[in-house]
Amino acid sequence: MKVGVLGLGYIGLANAAVLATVSKCDVIAYDVDEKRIERLNKGDFYLAERRLNEVLSKTKKKLAYTSNPDDLEGLDAYFICVGTPAKEDGSCDLTQVNEAVDLVARKTTKETYLVIRSTVEIGTGTSLREDLEKENTKFHVISLPEFLAEGTAYEDEEKPSRFVVGVDDHESFDFIRSLRKDAINEGIPFYEMNHESAELTKYASNTFLAAKLSFMNEMSHLAEETGADITDVAKAVGADPRIGHSMFKVSLGYGGACLPKDVSALGETYAKKLGIPSFMISATRAANILQYTMTMKKIMDELEGYPNVRIAIIGLSFKAGISDIRNSPIYDLLEALTKEKGLELALYDVSKEARESSKELYPDYHVADTMDEALMDADAVLFAMDDPSYKEIEEAYLLKLMRGRTIFDCRNLFSLYRFKNFKYISMGRPIRNPIN
Numbered sequence: 001m002k003v004g005v006l007g008l009g010y011i012g013l014a015n016a017a018v019l020a021t022v023s024k025c026d027v028i029a030y031d032v033d034e035k036r037i038e039r040l041n042k043g044d045f046y047l048a049e050r051r052l053n054e055v056l057s058k059t060k061k062k063l064a065y066t067s068n069p070d071d072l073e074g075l076d077a078y079f080i081c082v083g084t085p086a087k088e089d090g091s092c093d094l095t096q097v098n099e100a101v102d103l104v105a106r107k108t109t110k111e112t113y114l115v116i117r118s119t120v121e122i123g124t125g126t127s128l129r130e131d132l133e134k135e136n137t138k139f140h141v142i143s144l145p146e147f148l149a150e151g152t153a154y155e156d157e158e159k160p161s162r163f164v165v166g167v168d169d170h171e172s173f174d175f176i177r178s179l180r181k182d183a184i185n186e187g188i189p190f191y192e193m194n195h196e197s198a199e200l201t202k203y204a205s206n207t208f209l210a211a212k213l214s215f216m217n218e219m220s221h222l223a224e225e226t227g228a229d230i231t232d233v234a235k236a237v238g239a240d241p242r243i244g245h246s247m248f249k250v251s252l253g254y255g256g257a258c259l260p261k262d263v264s265a266l267g268e269t270y271a272k273k274l275g276i277p278s279f280m281i282s283a284t285r286a287a288n289i290l291q292y293t294m295t296m297k298k299i300m301d302e303l304e305g306y307p308n309v310r311i312a313i314i315g316l317s318f319k320a321g322i323s324d325i326r327n328s329p330i331y332d333l334l335e336a337l338t339k340e341k342g343l344e345l346a347l348y349d350v351s352k353e354a355r356e357s358s359k360e361l362y363p364d365y366h367v368a369d370t371m372d373e374a375l376m377d378a379d380a381v382l383f384a385m386d387d388p389s390y391k392e393i394e395e396a397y398l399l400k401l402m403r404g405r406t407i408f409d410c411r412n413l414f415s416l417y418r419f420k421n422f423k424y425i426s427m428g429r430p431i432r433n434p435i436n
């Protein structure tokens with residue numbers, strides 16, 4: 001079977017890899033970005049996804065990269081994996097999806113499957129099916145939302161938590177079943193539904209995860225005021241299997257390429273358009289904004305009165321172990337910090353790609369090439385992300401490089417007593433003054 005994958009970001013490359021290896025399809029992987037295609041053809045895989053890159057580097061025969069639309073002609077199926085960013089009003093921008101589908105409609109010569117993997121506004125699958133009914137060839141439109149997480153893109157694509165399949169006809173269910181028969185035989189659930197249910201499942205999943213993160217952050221404020229320690233509370237609350245520990249850790253707020261845009265697309269625009277009250281979604285979003293403003297206040301309260309303070313900011317990606325900095329919550333905090341007079345910031349992330357994209361996207365910030373450079377003569381250090389390598393940092397190392405003795409830990413990386421010579425200010429836990 002010959003299939004096309006349109007859009008080669010996290011979703012597209014993971015889909016292309018699994019379709020070529022697990023499903024044994026011949027894959028034409030297409031992107032409008034010629035530079036990306038050039039890099040892929042040289043074996044220069046631009047995402048910091050270890051397993052995905054390993055698989056792509058070994059999958060040469062069944063996977064061709066192209067930016068030539070003609071290569072998409074007459075395929076058996078097309079997987080739409082392009083971006084769906086937020087419009088200015090927060091709603092889902094379908095421009096890339098519509099362009100990709102228009103291209104497919106022009107290149108199709110026979111009955112074919114159109115599989116929508118991008119996160120799209122509810123109703124998109126049905127309206128695409130209605131539009132495509134006017135074409136001469138028959139299209140089976142399938143809404144197959146994607147649930148992979150960055151950092152484990154290939155692993156999640158190969159063995160997803162579930163298949164959520166929205167269709168209009170039974171042939172479409174059979175098509176996805178035949179492509180993913182190995183995973184289904186292993187017991188991965190396969191949920192059959194209509195387009196709208198599949199589309200809402202995706203939005204509801206992301207919004208729930210965002211709400212869970214926001215809830216934990218709100219609890220951390222209560223912990224701070226009452227003398228509780230939120231890390232102990234989170235462990236004990238999450239031990240209830242109905243609640244669980246996953247995505248239940250205090251942070252600077254949720255971020256990334258998906259949660260912020262999906263929460264606002266569902267609540268702030270879609271539910272509003274329908275006139276449906278969406279208090280939980282609005283509160284999730286408001287709590288996320290509150291989180292960095294409260295953290296900002298905590299930092300300024302501590303630094304008040306110190307002129308010309310230099311702060312090292314460690315951790316720029318929106319999640320540990322990845323290089324993606326899109327909508328990373330640290331940048332909201334940085335924007336607020338740079339408005340304060342006399343603050344000098346030095347940024348660092350363990351991922352070279354994260355540092356490079358930060359330099360590109362935020363040229364006004366000083367991004368250090370090494371952790372030593374960021375920490376040198378700093379009055380305070382702020383840990384924004386919980387990469388395992390940051391947890392290894394020793395007190396002697398900080399004492400050697402830093403001028404000041406303040407640590408802000410926004411991910412509760414360390415025990416309260418690890419740094420005896422520093423004032424240690426974490427989240428939802430008591431402030432610890434130097435012991436010596």
Ligand SMILES: NC(=O)c1ccc[n+]([C@@H]2O[C@H](COP(=O)([O-])OP(=O)(O)OC[C@H]3O[C@@H](n4cnc5c(N)ncnc54)[C@H](O)[C@@H]3O)[C@@H](O)[C@H]2O)c1
Pocket residue numbers: 006007008009010011012030031032033036081082083084096097099100117118119120146147148149150257258
């Ligand atoms: N990143 C994630 O973790 C994740 C997880 C689940 C779902 N999603 C959803 O999947 C979709 C893609 O996300 P992503 O992070 O992979 O996106 P991305 O921004 O990393 O990549 C999108 C790619 O599409 C290409 N493109 C744009 N217009 C095109 C067109 N007309 N034809 C062909 N290619 C085109 C771009 O050049 C880019 O390479 C989004 O809807 C997103 O919400 C993302």
